[in-house]
Amino acid sequence: MSNIILAETAGFCFGVNRAVEMVYDLLNKGEKVCTLGPIIHNPQLVEELNSKGVRIVESPEEVLQDEVLVIRSHGVPRAVFDQAETLGAKIADATCPFVSKIHKIVAEAGENGRTVLIAGDRDHKEVVGIIGHSKGKCFVFADETELESFVINGEIESNEPISVVSQTTFNNDMWNNCQKTLKKVYTNTKIFDTICNATAKRQQESKLLSQQCDAMIVIGGRHSSNTKKLSEVCSVNCLNTHLIETADELKCEWFSDASSIGVVAGASTPAGIIKEVLKTMSDALTPEKEEQKVNYDEMTFEEALEASLSSLNTDQKVKGYVLAVGPTELQVDIGRKQAGFVAQSEFSSDPNVKLTDAVKVGDILDLVIMKTNDQEGTVMLSKRRFDAIAGWDKVVAASESGEALEGTVSEIIKGGLTVYYTGVRIFIPASQATASRSDNIEDLKGKTVNFKVIKIERGRRAIGSIRAVLSQLRKESENKLWETIAVGDKFNGTVKSLTGYGAFVDLGGVDGMVHISELSWQRIKNPSEIVSVGDKIEVYVKSLDAEKRKISLGYKKADENPWEVFKNTYSAGSVVNVKVVSMTAYGAFARIIPGVDGLIHISQIADRRIDKPQDELSIGQEVNVQITEIDLDKKRVSLSIRALLDTQTSEETAEETKEETAEVKAEATTEENSAE
Numbered sequence: 001m002s003n004i005i006l007a008e009t010a011g012f013c014f015g016v017n018r019a020v021e022m023v024y025d026l027l028n029k030g031e032k033v034c035t036l037g038p039i040i041h042n043p044q045l046v047e048e049l050n051s052k053g054v055r056i057v058e059s060p061e062e063v064l065q066d067e068v069l070v071i072r073s074h075g076v077p078r079a080v081f082d083q084a085e086t087l088g089a090k091i092a093d094a095t096c097p098f099v100s101k102i103h104k105i106v107a108e109a110g111e112n113g114r115t116v117l118i119a120g121d122r123d124h125k126e127v128v129g130i131i132g133h134s135k136g137k138c139f140v141f142a143d144e145t146e147l148e149s150f151v152i153n154g155e156i157e158s159n160e161p162i163s164v165v166s167q168t169t170f171n172n173d174m175w176n177n178c179q180k181t182l183k184k185v186y187t188n189t190k191i192f193d194t195i196c197n198a199t200a201k202r203q204q205e206s207k208l209l210s211q212q213c214d215a216m217i218v219i220g221g222r223h224s225s226n227t228k229k230l231s232e233v234c235s236v237n238c239l240n241t242h243l244i245e246t247a248d249e250l251k252c253e254w255f256s257d258a259s260s261i262g263v264v265a266g267a268s269t270p271a272g273i274i275k276e277v278l279k280t281m282s283d284a285l286t287p288e289k290e291e292q293k294v295n296y297d298e299m300t301f302e303e304a305l306e307a308s309l310s311s312l313n314t315d316q317k318v319k320g321y322v323l324a325v326g327p328t329e330l331q332v333d334i335g336r337k338q339a340g341f342v343a344q345s346e347f348s349s350d351p352n353v354k355l356t357d358a359v360k361v362g363d364i365l366d367l368v369i370m371k372t373n374d375q376e377g378t379v380m381l382s383k384r385r386f387d388a389i390a391g392w393d394k395v396v397a398a399s400e401s402g403e404a405l406e407g408t409v410s411e412i413i414k415g416g417l418t419v420y421y422t423g424v425r426i427f428i429p430a431s432q433a434t435a436s437r438s439d440n441i442e443d444l445k446g447k448t449v450n451f452k453v454i455k456i457e458r459g460r461r462a463i464g465s466i467r468a469v470l471s472q473l474r475k476e477s478e479n480k481l482w483e484t485i486a487v488g489d490k491f492n493g494t495v496k497s498l499t500g501y502g503a504f505v506d507l508g509g510v511d512g513m514v515h516i517s518e519l520s521w522q523r524i525k526n527p528s529e530i531v532s533v534g535d536k537i538e539v540y541v542k543s544l545d546a547e548k549r550k551i552s553l554g555y556k557k558a559d560e561n562p563w564e565v566f567k568n569t570y571s572a573g574s575v576v577n578v579k580v581v582s583m584t585a586y587g588a589f590a591r592i593i594p595g596v597d598g599l600i601h602i603s604q605i606a607d608r609r610i611d612k613p614q615d616e617l618s619i620g621q622e623v624n625v626q627i628t629e630i631d632l633d634k635k636r637v638s639l640s641i642r643a644l645l646d647t648q649t650s651e652e653t654a655e656e657t658k659e660e661t662a663e664v665k666a667e668a669t670t671e672e673n674s675a676e
């Protein structure tokens with residue numbers, strides 16, 4: 001059976017993995033995503049993303065208003081960021097930090113008057129991006145010959161200050177040769193070795209494998225620069241080298257005489273495709289011996305790949321000094337030669353936390369090492385896990401002691417909400433989220449709340465209760481209030497609920513009741529005529545029952561008592577305009593002011609005898625009356641229409657008498673005159 005050897009460096013590199021994860025993260029957050037060019041040089045993965053709605057655009061002008069534009073790991077010229085900013089396009093920058101470092105070098109070189117030389121493919125997007133960050137003279141060379149030609153053609157002086165960088169995927173051997181030429185031809189150079197470690201290692205391993213194997217399979221996109229380079233490197237040593245994108249392209253004849261087959265893969269080749277290729281090869285080579293098949297199912301391929309790529313230092317705690325803060329990750333120095341990174345998803349369990357708000361350069365963070373990759377020179381770290389380890393102990397302790405904890409409501413989910421406490425996610429069921437079931441839990445989103453841990457379940461699951469804290473606080477306030485409350489005390493309370501017989505008012509931890517008769521001086525049918533739930537009202541304590549813990553409250557004000565108003569305004573003899581409000585057999589009741597009605601006795605309705613009040617009056621009619629008697633103790637007022645009619649009649653009689661006398665006098669005078 002042929003021996004299949006998988007390169008340890010096969011699979012996504014750090015930068016590609018980061019870019020792909022960034023796209024999936026955005027999709028998981030419900031964002032609409034487009035990428036500036038395919039996110040990686042792998043048609044299968046690009047197609048998968050396309051099926052999830054990820055569009056490929058060629059420029060920021062094509063970005064729709066609700067889309068996030070992801071800049072792929074190759075990076076782009078500075079002008080693209082500027083254009084996106086001008087257009088108001090949202091950007092997620094997945095430029096690989098190793099590429100960003102080159103951008104910085106060339107920008108600084110230009111600012112310092114140095115000419116920039118870039119070793120690479122001038123048409124490759126990464127190189128186009130690098131050129132777009134240079135601020136002065138800039139040349140690209142593909143090999144030593146082109147490098148020498150700049151001097152020969154007089155484009156660069158041999159003593160001109162130059163800074164040299166390479167495309168991250170530049171061929172390692174070629175780079176070594178170019179460095180020799182640089183030292184020979186140019187006298188004032190600064191050389192920056194910017195070939196990515198992952199690339200260099202991948203090429204180195206491919207070279208060694210291809211020297212040992214009879215056949216080489218290179219898996220990756222045909223447009224991928226680093227995959228093509230791997231294929232070139234392998235082809236030099238092994239003529240039986242084949243570049244494939246998927247397992248379907250494998251041909252049995254490639255392996256007929258091969259006793260060992262090497263498999264390498266580009267930096268943008270998904271693990272699933274590599275796994276498929278290996279399975280297909282294994283099946284094809286040993287069809288009859290099931291037990292000899294490579295058993296990738298026992299350990300998932302991703303796990304096997306991870307294991308080969310990484311040395312794990314799980315849970316090792318370190319301090320990290322923040323070097324750079326981006327929207328999706330932090331770069332930290334942990335005092336090792338590798339670059340440390342904390343992805344946004346590893347910073348906090350709370351998805352609402354923004355790195356740019358939460359951290360600044362110079363901060364020192366407590367972190368846990370998740371994965372060290374010596375080949376790429378990276379360390380992936382997690383603050384979330386550090387917090388979770390430390391936080392969980394506190395949560396367990398709080399559940400035992402009953403201590404109330406403080407956290408921010410992160411999400412309203414089915415059946416309740418989640419709160420984060422020092423990185424630990426606590427679930428609070430809806431029934432435990434508010435003091436009353438009628439309260440809306442949506443209002444709690446983003447709020448800081450106090451809660452108790454009421455249950456610890458298996459699988460590090462903690463259940464909390466806000467209601468437990470609210471109940472305790474209420475009990476404490478209640479006890480405190482009962483220690484001091486006295487009849488006559490005034491409170492600014494909140495109307496909590498209404499019944500047919502009164503209104504319950506929250507005095508701040510304790511409820512009291514205002515009886516319907518205490519709500520208004522006038523007769524009302526329902527408390528809602530005067531107050532509504534949620535109203536803030538001033539009340540006073542009318543009576544207390546400490547044993548039954550009942551408080552009766554008063555609401556209506558003494559100075560608004562209508563009898564007081566009446567007393568201060570009217571007296572017996574006053575003439576008032578009143579409105580008839582009801583009638584009985586013995587008279588009609590008329591409203592003098594709201595809350596004070598008087599009786600017009602049937603004998604006082606007219607200046608003659610009538611059978612019933614309705615003969616002269618009707619409900620709602622306004623009439624002038626005289627107040628004939630007031631009994632404040634019995635709250636009775638007697639009114640009379642007749643008194644006014646009598647007065648009017650006597651006045652009319654007096655007037656008539658006056659006129660008659662005048663007429664008699666006039667007649668007498670006339671008679672006297674006639675006699676004369």
Ligand code: SF4
Nearest residue numbers: 013015096098168196
């Ligand atoms: S090959 Fe290196 S530089 Fe390029 S994306 Fe991967 S990690 Fe970054």
